[in-house]
Amino acid sequence: MLSTYHPVTVFLYFVVSISATVLFTHPACIMLSLAAAIGYAVWQKGAEAVRFGLTAALPVIVVFTIVNPLVNHKGSTILFYIKYSAITLEAVLYGLFSGIMFAAVMFWFVSFNENLTSDKLLYLFAKVSPSAALIITMSLRLIPRMKRRVIAIASAQKTIGNDVFAGGLKVRLKNGIKILSALTTWSLENSIETADSMNARGYGRRGRSFYSPYTYEKRDKIAIIFLIAIAALIFWSGIKGNIAFKYYPAIQGSLMPQDIAPELLINALLFLMPVIFNTMELIYWKFSR
Numbered sequence: 001m002l003s004t005y006h007p008v009t010v011f012l013y014f015v016v017s018i019s020a021t022v023l024f025t026h027p028a029c030i031m032l033s034l035a036a037a038i039g040y041a042v043w044q045k046g047a048e049a050v051r052f053g054l055t056a057a058l059p060v061i062v063v064f065t066i067v068n069p070l071v072n073h074k075g076s077t078i079l080f081y082i083k084y085s086a087i088t089l090e091a092v093l094y095g096l097f098s099g100i101m102f103a104a105v106m107f108w109f110v111s112f113n114e115n116l117t118s119d120k121l122l123y124l125f126a127k128v129s130p131s132a133a134l135i136i137t138m139s140l141r142l143i144p145r146m147k148r149r150v151i152a153i154a155s156a157q158k159t160i161g162n163d164v165f166a167g168g169l170k171v172r173l174k175n176g177i178k179i180l181s182a183l184t185t186w187s188l189e190n191s192i193e194t195a196d197s198m199n200a201r202g203y204g205r206r207g208r209s210f211y212s213p214y215t216y217e218k219r220d221k222i223a224i225i226f227l228i229a230i231a232a233l234i235f236w237s238g239i240k241g242n243i244a245f246k247y248y249p250a251i252q253g254s255l256m257p258q259d260i261a262p263e264l265l266i267n268a269l270l271f272l273m274p275v276i277f278n279t280m281e282l283i284y285w286k287f288s289r
Helices: 007-023 027-045 047-071 091-117 118-125 130-158 169-200 220-241 257-269 273-287
Strands: 077-084 085-088
Touching: 007 027, 007 091, 007 118, 007 220, 007 257, 027 047, 027 091, 027 118, 027 257, 027 273, 047 091, 077 091, 085 091, 130 169, 220 257, 220 273, 257 273
Parallel strands: none
Antiparallel strands: 077 085
């Protein structure tokens, strides 16, 4: 699994993957990124990733596809008119693939959060900027902890008759405000306690040593070399315009597989790198017994 690699390797992989997804607008590259991101998220999170896709990613794609043609009337292929506003094919396709790109990035961040825990992020950025690293890790931990705390507070309030889902609107709002007040108080107290605890331990002071459970192994070196080589090929293809695709004023770019096969193969190697390395390790361990 990618999570077993050194945090630097994992962080670099997601930076390159997300950058490649955002920078190149060719439909084939975007779809390939989305497929890989969904597959990897489902591999790690299972049904939770499927629910995330249906409740968050899919609505994003729909919204982008609908809204962009309504506000952007560029394009030479007019499909129809809404009053005096032209709805163009180029605007529809641009909105569709922009939404798919955004959804792919969302799925990549699902895997990012799964592989790079707050401890790993703290390890990565503590030496560069201790304060920023602490804020980032506290922010990442805040939402899951607040979710658990809301459930606990709501359950406690329910036992004393303050159920947020029972009664009239005024009663429910009143009970909801009580839960929000308790949650806010807890969050502030927890943040102060964490800051005081880190300060007492000497966090961020010059010359302070710290224990790290992460070791840079040979496989990390191989993975980073492979990643840098693939990234260089992808961005060189982008600079040369081999995977260029324009939506305005008219669609320009090849969709034929034979014309972009090398670029698709390189992108596939990048997006499927965790699967490839995991498979190689399984094969190695199987035949090394």
